[in-house]
Amino acid sequence: xxxSATSVGLVTNDALTRSSPSAHDIDAGxxxxxxxxxxxxxxxxxxxxxVLRGGEVVAEGWWxxxxxxxxxxxxxxxxxxxxxxxxxxxxxxxxxxDDTIISHFPELDAEITDERTRRITVRHLLAMASGHREExxxxxxxxxPADLVRGFLLMPPDEEPGTLFCYNQPCTYTLGAIIQxxxxxxxxDYLRPRLFxxxxxxxxxxxxxxxxxxxxxxxFHAPTSAVAKLAQLYLNGGVWNxxxxxxxxxxxxxxxxxxxxxAVGGSPDWxxxxxxxxxxxxxxxxxxxxxxxFAVVLPELDLVVAMTGQSIDMQAVLxxxxxxxxxAVGAGTASPSSDTALAARLASLALPVPPGTGATLEPAxxxxxxxxxxxxxxSVVLGAGRTATLVDKGLPLRLPxxxxxxxxxxxxxxxxxxxxxxxxxxxxAFIETPHRLVVELDQSAGTFAAAWVTExxxxxxxxxxxxxxx
Numbered sequence: 001x002x003x004s005a006t007s008v009g010l011v012t013n014d015a016l017t018r019s020s021p022s023a024h025d026i027d028a029g030x031x032x033x034x035x036x037x038x039x040x041x042x043x044x045x046x047x048x049x050x051v052l053r054g055g056e057v058v059a060e061g062w063w064x065x066x067x068x069x070x071x072x073x074x075x076x077x078x079x080x081x082x083x084x085x086x087x088x089x090x091x092x093x094x095x096x097x098d099d100t101i102i103s104h105f106p107e108l109d110a111e112i113t114d115e116r117t118r119r120i121t122v123r124h125l126l127a128m129a130s131g132h133r134e135e136x137x138x139x140x141x142x143x144x145p146a147d148l149v150r151g152f153l154l155m156p157p158d159e160e161p162g163t164l165f166c167y168n169q170p171c172t173y174t175l176g177a178i179i180q181x182x183x184x185x186x187x188x189d190y191l192r193p194r195l196f197x198x199x200x201x202x203x204x205x206x207x208x209x210x211x212x213x214x215x216x217x218x219x220f221h222a223p224t225s226a227v228a229k230l231a232q233l234y235l236n237g238g239v240w241n242x243x244x245x246x247x248x249x250x251x252x253x254x255x256x257x258x259x260x261x262x263a264v265g266g267s268p269d270w271x272x273x274x275x276x277x278x279x280x281x282x283x284x285x286x287x288x289x290x291x292x293x294f295a296v297v298l299p300e301l302d303l304v305v306a307m308t309g310q311s312i313d314m315q316a317v318l319x320x321x322x323x324x325x326x327x328a329v330g331a332g333t334a335s336p337s338s339d340t341a342l343a344a345r346l347a348s349l350a351l352p353v354p355p356g357t358g359a360t361l362e363p364a365x366x367x368x369x370x371x372x373x374x375x376x377x378x379s380v381v382l383g384a385g386r387t388a389t390l391v392d393k394g395l396p397l398r399l400p401x402x403x404x405x406x407x408x409x410x411x412x413x414x415x416x417x418x419x420x421x422x423x424x425x426x427x428x429a430f431i432e433t434p435h436r437l438v439v440e441l442d443q444s445a446g447t448f449a450a451a452w453v454t455e456x457x458x459x460x461x462x463x464x465x466x467x468x469x470x
Contacts, residue, residue, distance in 0.1 A: 014068075014200055014223075014225040014229075015200040016052075016056070016057050016200075016225060016228070016229070017055070017056045017057065018056065018057050019053075019054075019056040019057065019058050020058060020336070020339045021051075021058045021059060021328075021334055021338070021339050021342065022334035022335055022336050022338070022339050023056075023058070024053040024054055024056065024058050024334075025329070025330050025331075025332070025334055026051075026053060026058055026328055026329050026330075026334055027328040027331050027333045027334045027335075027338060028059070028328075028334065028335075028338035028339045028341065028342035029328065029333075029338050029342075030324050030325050030326075030327060030328020030329070030331075031051060031059050031324075031325060031328065031342055032338075032341070032342050032345055033324040033328075034049075034320055034321060034324040034325045035049070035061070035345065035346075035349075036324075037320035037323070037324055038309075038317065038320055041313065041316050041317075041320065042313070043311065043312040043313040043316065044292070044309065044311040044312075044313055044316050044317055044320075045063075045292075045309055045310040045311055045351065045453075046063055046292070046307065046308075046309045046311070046317075047062065047063050047066040047072065047307075047308040047309045047310065047351075047434065048060075048061070048062045048063070048066055048068075048072070048224040048306070048307060048308045048309075049061050049224075049305075049306075049307050049346075050224055050225065050227075050228045050304075050305070050306040050307075051303070051304070051305055051325070052228055052231075052232055052303070052304040052305075052306075053301070053302055053303050053304075053329070054302055055232055055235075055236070057228070059342060059346060060224075060346065061345075061346030061347070061349045062224070062349060063349045063350055063351045064349065064350040064351065064406065065350075065351070065406040065408050065413035065429060065431050066308070066351075066431055067431075068223065068224065068225065069223060070223060070431055070432060071203065071204065071205065071221040071222055071223055071432050071467045072221065072222070072223065072224065072293070072308045072432060072433070072434070073219070073220075073221050073289075073293075073432060073433040073434060073467070074220050074221065074222060074227065074289045074293045074308075075218050075219075075289030075290035075291065075293055075434075075457065076217065076218055076287075076288065076289040076290060076293075077220070077227065077287045077288055077289035077293045077294070077295060078172075078206070078215070078216065078217060078218050078219060078220035078289065079172045079216070079217055079218075079277040079287065080230060080277050080278055080287030080295060081187075081191065081195075081220055081222075081230065082172055082175055082176050082179075082187065082216040082217070082277060083126060083172075083175070083254055083276050083277035083278065084191070084195060084230065084233075084246055085175075085176070085179050085187055085190055085191055085194075085195075086122065086126065086175055086178075086179065086250075086276075087238070087246045087247060087250035087251070087254065087276075088190075088191075088194050088195065088245070088246055088247075089179055089182065089190075090247065090250060091246075091247045091250075094179070094182045094183070095122055095178060095182065096122065097121065097122050097123040097126070097253075098121050098122070098123060099121060099122050100118060100119065100120065100121055101120045101121065101122070101125065101149075101153065101174060101178075102117070102118050102120075102153070104178045104181065104182075105149060105150075105153070105181075108149075108150060108153060111150075111154075112153045112154070114156040114157075116131055116156055116157040116159075116160060116161060117153055117155075117156050117157060119160075119161050120153075120157065120161045121161070121162075122175065122178070123162075123258075124161040124162050124171075125171040125172070125174055125175050126171075126175065126254070126258070126276035126277060127162070127165070127258035127259045127274060127275070127276060128165055128166060128167055128168055128171055128259065128274055128277075129161060129162050129163070129164065129165055129166075129258070129259045130157055130161055130166070130168055130171050131157025131158060131159045131160055131161040131162070131163065131164065132155065132157050132158055132166050132168055133158040133159070133164070133166055134166060134168075135166070135167065135168055135169065136152060136155055136168055136169075136170050137168070137169040137170055137173075139151070139155060140152040140154075140155065140170050143155070145210065146210065146211055147211060148170055148173050148174075148177075148209060148211070149170070149173070149174050149177050151170070152170035152171075152173070152174060162259075164259070164263075165259045165260065165261040165263075165264060165274055169217040169218070170217075171217075172216045172217035172277060173209070173213075173215060173216045173217050174216075175216060176213065176214060176215065176216025176217070177213055177216070180213050180214065186206065186208075186213075186214045187206055187214045187216060188204060188205075188206050188214065194245065195245060196226075198240055198241070198243065198245055199226070199229045199230075199233065199240060199245075200229070201222065201223075201225070201226040201229060202223075204220065204221060204222045204226065204467075205220075205221040205467035205468045205469060206219050206220050206221070206468070207219025207220075207458060207468055208468070218289070218457070218458070219458065219468075221432055221433075221467035221468070224306050224307075224308055225306075227287075227293070227294075227295045227306040227307075227308070228295070228304055228306035230287070230295055231286075231287075231295040231296065231297045231304040231305075231306060232304050233245065233246065234246075234251055234254070234255055234278075234285075234297055235297050235299060235302070235304055237251050237252075238250065238251040250276075253275070253276060254275050254276035254277070254278055255275050255276075255278055255285045255297070256275055256280075257272075257273035257274070257275065257280050258273075258274060258275050258276060259273065259274050260273055261273055261274050267314075267315040268282055268315065269281050269282050269286075269315060269318050270315075281296070281318070282318070282322060283298055283300075283322060283326065284296060284297050284298035284299060284300070284301075285297055288314065290434075290457060291309065291310050291311055291312070291314075291434040291435075291454050292307065292308065292309035292310065292311030292314050292317050292434070293307070293308050293309070293434070294306065294307040294308075294317065294318075296318075296321065298326075301326070301329050301330070303329060305321055305325065308434070309434060310434040310435065310436065310453065310454050312454065350406075351406075351429070353402075353404060353405060353406060353415045353417065353427055354404070354415075354417040354418075354425055354427065355404070355417070356404055356417045356418040357403045357404035357405075357417065358403065358404075358418070359403070359404070359416045359417055359418045359419070359424045359425075360424070360443070361382050361386055361401065361416060361424065362382065362443070363381075363382055363383055363384055364381075364382050364443065364446065365379060365380070365381045365382075365446070366379065366380040366381070366382075366441055366442075366446055366447055366448040367379060367446065367447055367448070368447065368448065368449075369442060369445060369447025369448060369449055370447070370449065371440075371449035371451075372447075372448065372449045372450055372451075373449070373450060373451040373452070374392070374437070374450040374451065374452070376392050376393045376461070377390060377391070377392045377448075377450050377462070378391050378392070378394075379391045380426075380439060380441065380448045380450075382424075382441070385400075386400065386401045386403070386416065387399060387400055387401060388401055388414070388416075388426060388439075390428075390439070390462055392461045392462040392463065393461035393462075394461070395461045395462070395463040395464070396463065397412070397462045397463045399412055399414040399426075399428060400414065401414050401415065401416040401426065402414060402415040402416065403415075403416065403417075404416070404417045406429065408431070410466075411430065411431060411432045411466035411467070412428060412429070412430060412431065413428075413429040413431050414426060414427065414428045414429070415427045419440050419441060420440060421442070422443070422444075423440060423441050423442050423443055423444075424440075424441040424443065425438065425439070425440055425441075426438070426439040426440075426441065430456075430462075430465040430466060432466045432467045433456065433465055433466065434454060435452060435453070435454055435455070435456050435465060436452070436453040436454070437450060437451070437452055437453070437462070438450070438451055438452075438453060
C-alpha cells in the first residue's frame with residue numbers, strides 16, 4: 001500500500017506497510033524527542049531507526065551516509081537469526097531442544113569423556129547456560145583453530161549445564177554448526193527459503209570461520225528492515241502473512257526467561273534474564289549486537305523498534321527509548337501536524353562531519369607517525385582527483401574523498417577536511433558496518449596517525465570491512 005500523505009520517513013521497497021504515528025495513537029513528538037536524545041548523548045551515534053506498531057511502519061529514518069537499502073553488520077544480533085534457524089529446524093525434525101550436543105558430532109564421541117560436557121543440550125546452548133563461568137571463544141580457538149566446536153567441547157563446564165548464565169560465543173557457533181552440518185549448506189542457504197524470502201529480505205551476508213562455516217554468533221549483515229521484520233515476526237508469534245514460519249511454542253520459549261542473569265550485574269537491561277538468544281529487558285524483550293544494533297519487541301504495546309548505530313553506551317540508547325518513545329504510545333496526544341514535522345526531521349537526518357572545506361590534497365605518500373593506533377596500516381597515499389589509498393595488511397583500499405562532506409563509493413563514505421596544525425583529516429565510514437576510521441595527515445612530516453572511533457571486532461583488513469559477497 002502506498003504511504004499516506006502523512007506517513008513518516010523514507011519509503012523503501014521492502015513490502016512493509018507504511019502508516020503514520022497518529023494513525024496508531026503515537027505522539028510524533030515522542031519520536032522526535034528520542035531522536036534528540038540519540039543525537040545529543042555522548043558515546044551514542046545512531047545510524048537508523050524504524051518504529052512499527054500494529055505491524056505497520058510509523059516512522060523510519062537513516063542518518064546519511066547510511067541508507068535504507070544498505071546492509072549493516074549486526075554483530076550479536078546475528079544470534080537471534082541463528083536462534084530462529086534452530087526454531088525452524090525443530091519443526092522440520094532436524095534436531096530437538098533436548099538433543100545432546102555430542103549426538104550431533106559423533107566423530108567426537110570417544111574423545112569427549114567429561115560427563116558434564118556430554119550432558120550439554122541444544123536447550124542449554126540456546127540459553128547461554130552451558131555451565132561455563134567465562135567466555136570460552138579464545139580458549140576454544142587456541143585448542144583447535146580449525147574446529148571451534150571441538151575446541152569448545154574439550155573445555156569441561158565449571159558447573160552443571162543449565163544452572164548458570166554465561167554469555168559464550170561458542171554456544172551460538174555450535175548451534176549454527178549443527179544446522180549447517182544437518183543441511184549441508186550455510187545458515188543463509190537454510191534461512192533463504194524459510195525466512196528471508198517469506199519476509200521479503202533481499203541480499204544479506206554472513207562472515208565465515210576459517211573452517212568455512214558461517215559464524216552464527218556474529219558477522220551477519222542485513223538492512224534495518226530485516227531487523228524490524230524479525231522483531232515483528234516474533235511479536236506475531238512466528239506468523240507472517242498468515243503462514244507459521246517459526247513454531248509458536250518455540251517463539252514462546254525463546255522470548256521468556258530461561259536463565260536468570262541478575263548475578264552477572266552490569267547495566268539494567270543486561271540483567272533482566274535471558275531467553276533463547278534473546279535478552280529479557282526492562283520492557284519486553286530484544287535481540288542486540290555490539291555498538292547499538294537492536295531489535296526491541298514490546299508486546300504490551302504492539303510495538304517494534306529496530307535500530308543500528310555506532311554506540312558505545314548501549315544502555316543509554318535503550319534508556320532513550322524507555323524515556324521518550326514509550327510515554328508517547330497511547331498517550332492520546334497524537335496529531336497529523338506533528339507527523340508532518342517528524343517526517344521532515346527524519347528525511348534530513350545525517351551524521352556530522354568535521355567542519356571546514358578546501359583541505360589541500362597534494363599527491364603525496366605518508367608513513368606511520370606518532371600517535372598512530374592502527375599498526376597494520378602501513379601507508380596512506382593521496383592521489384590525483386581527491387583520492388586516497390590506504391594499505392592495510394597488504395591490501396589497498398582506494399577512497400574518493402568528499403570536500404568536507406560524505407562522498408559514498410561502494411561500501412565506503414569518506415570526507416577530507418582541514419586537520420590539526422594545517423594538516424588534513426580523513427574520515428572514513430565503513431557504511432556496511434558500525435565503524436569509522438579517522439586518519440590525521442601531517443603534510444610537513446609526511447606521516448599519518450590513524451584511530452578507530454569504535455574498533456571492529458573481527459580483525460579484518462580495511463578492504464574487507466564490509467558485507468562479505470561471493
